[in-house]
Amino acid sequence: MQKNNPTNNFGAYLDRTIKIIKHNYTRSFKKNGVDITTEQWVLLDSLNTKNGVAQNELANDSFKNAPTVSRIIDLLVKKGLIERKPSPTDRRSHLIYLTKKGRNIYAKALPVVEGLRRKGWEGLNDEDYDHLLRILDTILGNFKENK
Amino acid sequence: MQKNNPTNNFGAYLDRTIKIIKHNYTRSFKKNGVDITTEQWVLLDSLNTKNGVAQNELANDSFKNAPTVSRIIDLLVKKGLIERKPSPTDRRSHLIYLTKKGRNIYAKALPVVEGLRRKGWEGLNDEDYDHLLRILDTILGNFKENK
């Protein structure tokens, strides 16, 4: 319970780390001819696991808010990587599906992402992973609503 | 050196953590009548430590790029919290200074930020802090240029 003092600026460290990670994603995608952004990858990855979901579910899974997901979907539809289909049970809702082209891009991006994950984790081990997740989960829990 | 496998999605955990942290900053500033954003706070905080610096130095210190800093400075100047003064030694350069109003806002924001740091770090200790910094530094180093 120490380090909860004025100099414990963990937010800044997290921020700069996430920035350099995203920068590497962008650069590697470009270098490998994968024409998507990091955040577009997040949605494609989510859809590859669970296809045909409503936008709000996609938003939840990807930790984005509804307007942001709506607009990223617009871009991905424009690129032909996904499609919106009306939900058969709820006329307010659209279900999102990967297209053939989307699956192809996903297949092309996946090894790039795996390479980045390996590269980023070099010199670290399973114990570190447990530490990291435990610490981030604790921070997350501390900041959840109604606290 | 394990966990460098396809499921080691540490980027997503970092991303959602930083999002909830920034959300809490925004909300607390608003609730306490501090009319600045999280990123504006980052610059004010940097200036409080080292006043009268050039924009590129401010960019380096805050891990932002030059255009972003230029525009945040525009907003802070408009709010009267900082001012640009021509550098006496380099006519391309502006030195940035906190104004009296800026120092007042800083003084008002600081206890809010300290509260958030304490809240976020609840349940964690110095050892965790060392773990976190070591892990983030390692990831950062792995992703630095020319690697």
Place this chain on the structure above:
DNA sequence: CCCATATATTTGCCATAGCAACTATTGCCA
């Protein structure tokens, strides 16, 4: 069944961020 409320999505507005191009200077070096 009807209405009030809740939910799914979209749109507008603004802030942050990155990239590329542009201007104004500076500094170096032949």
Place this chain on the structure above:
DNA sequence: TGGCAATAGTTGCTATGGCAAATATATGGG
């Protein structure tokens, strides 16, 4: 010293993200 590469800053363009408001539809209670 003349010229050219490097540097400081700004601006344009695009993407992401958050908040608030608007629309369309669903749902639950009386």
